[in-house]
Amino acid sequence: MQPLAERMRPKTLDDYVGQQHLVGEKAVLRRAVESGRIPSFILWGPPGVGKTTLASIIAQTLKRPFHTLSAISAGVKDIRETIESAKKQKFFDTPSPILFIDEIHRFSKSQQDSLLGAVEQGIVTLIGATTENPSFEVISALLSRCQVYVLKPLEKDDLVLMLNQALDKDLFLKNRNIILEEYEAILQFSGGDGRKLYNILELVTNFQQEGETLSITNEMVVEKLQQNIALYDKDGEQHYDIISAFIKSIRGSDPNAAVYWLARMIEGGEDIEFIGRRLIILAAEDIGLANPNALLMANTCFQSIRAVGLPEARIILSQTVIYLATSAKSNSAYLAIGEAQALVRETGNLPVPLHLRNAPTKLMKSLDYGKNYKYSHDYEGNFVKQQFLPDAVKNKKLFEPQPNLAEEKIRQKLQQDWGDQYQY
Template sequence: MDLFSTAPVGQPLAARMRPASLDEYAGQQHLLARGKPLREALEQGALHSMIFWGPPGVGKTTLARLLAQVSDAHFETLSAVLSGVKEIRHAVEVAKQQAAQYRRRTILFVDEVHRFNKSQQDAFLPYVEDGTLIFIGATTENPSFELNNALLSRARVYVLKSLDDEALGGLAQRALTSAKGLGDRRLSLPDDALALLLAAADGDGRRLLNLLENAADLAEDGGVLDAELFQSLLGDQRRRFDKGGEAFYDQISALHKSVRGSNPDGALYWFARMIDGGCDALYIARRVVRMASEDIGNADPRALSLCLDAWDVQERLGSPEGELAIAQAIVYLACAPKSNAVYMGYKAALADVRQNGSREVPLHLRNAPTKLMKNLGYGDEYRYAHDEPEAYAAGEDYFPEELEPRRYYEPVPRGLELKIRDKLQHLADLDRSSPRQRRPRS
């Protein structure tokens, strides 16, 4: 059916409001704004196989359809929930016919592609490889875990984000004024009701349009979709967590500071508050990994691995198993010995790099894979540490010639860093006593 034709009677608002052009598409400006590589490729017809990874209701299917329209490609679609190898083969035959009879490319869109097993994913590969199909897969799951490497290597992954309030607000306004939407109903939406609608949509455009349609069904033509109407529709489903406002940042700050302050009970309280309010557990998992490096560091290197494992559990199992794993990691961090030595050392090193510019690598530290490089002195006087006493080249210099050696990393006297500190002090003593010391550290 043509995108501009009259919608079938009874078609849901979300279906009627599918955009007819890229300019009508809501959100994803990091990919589709003018001048962005994906937008340029599409407008030039330079299509390639791709994976759309993002939460529900952000326009993955809609974008795939628009790509076919913009590029004048035949569009075939499969659902991984309902399809198998038989349906894949049929789509391949259709693509071959389109190419032979009409010299037309075919986009094969596979929704929920992560639900295909390895053999089903492998069935695409020859036809993606030889150009029979332009493959577009949509998934809400991390492609690194759910898709095989062979398919990932042949498709570019694009991350679609939850729709922000500006995109959602524009979508609501178009739905209320468009002829294919609710324009003939002459409904109005006050600011306080819009705020409730945006919060309830939680970045999901489909959810926003469904809620708006439900509210419109209860209103008279020319009426007002007020906050009271939305409250009655939402009931207990309405989020009690302002994920984009001050409360969001205050609570993640409170969680971080409770961990840093070695208070597992306070950390658990703020974690529970955020989860109960509707915060994405994967966001918290990412922040917890940051805490492990920033506040525990090498005082207990196991902390980072535990946090990554918790993140992995959340991605693989979801709620509630994943949230319990994150809670375990949070408690471990709160109880672990604390060190910000790596964090501070990295910041100091980065400041030096930005201040001193691009210094040349000293000749003795350069690799010399060719005869020319060897003749130019690459690798001369390099000391192989394993051949030295204690496997340490005492007095060796690893900084650019124009930059005085300095110490960024200062281990704290806690946890494993206590032993690291003693080790580095011993190596410093060897440097000072070495007759081969190039330069003293500042």
């Protein structure tokens, strides 16, 4: 028997629940589908919000050949064979077959490169699905040829509607005496993930005895999930909650908790490169100048786990996580760039001071470009005071050293060199 989530998979846009900003009346993606002309695009959103379902509905609505590949199992050879098959299905001015690639962020650069020609030439219309930011995970050449549509976690009303539809319409549930007395626990555990929602409902209803009425309460849901935690967690469905707990444990300098959440992710089948990328971000955002070696450590970790893979990668990850968790913390660099960007948005394109401008021509020199610039290396200690910010913001302080050993030295050096200008 198919799982409940598969049995309840909608077949039309009218049956599709959620994402009204994309598929509601007059929404951008719905208009494209109704026109019969869709661009190549990438669906970016958390698990269980209907990315695969939406791609399938679009293909069925447009009556186009539909090819699917999973980035987890497909290689370059599979991509080329699928593209060759699509070529044979395209005649003259007929619309392109649709190629759906699930988890496209897992494709390597060479795999993504192999798609470029087919997308450019219109041999296929690409629909990619990803839980990761495509700006970081999809090569720029491919990304520039695709629209990106962002899918949101399903809202409470969407999830309640899905539950009621399953109880009213599912072939196996509609004739059983099931009363959904309380929704809160199922909604909380689903976390906006429709597939998880149906998995929980199916798990709970499996405990119904033949002929009896099943009343679903919050207490019952919690009890049954705790008894079946392995089933509930086996595919790492708590992806977002666990990575949040992981990052916050490292930021909070608790190596015990950090290693625990690392183990939960590894045991749940999380992509180790995803973990590695998050450690790089954390090293810069939460440790920063308090320990610049943290970023080197995180980068080395990422390259190492790529090279060796599991199971040995778990040791490298553990070493790095403990190092980062026990390191001094600072977010001064993170705050500084935020302050600087806010200042730029507020003040616009302020002119570069004349003495800092490049002067490659006689005309520019005659206009005083570069005049009075002081070359730091000509002065004692390789430093000389001069103005580097635009006049309108020349006294603005953006970087604030924080009270840790490394940044205390930075503070002292700035005050020694600049005096009142860097007096904190």
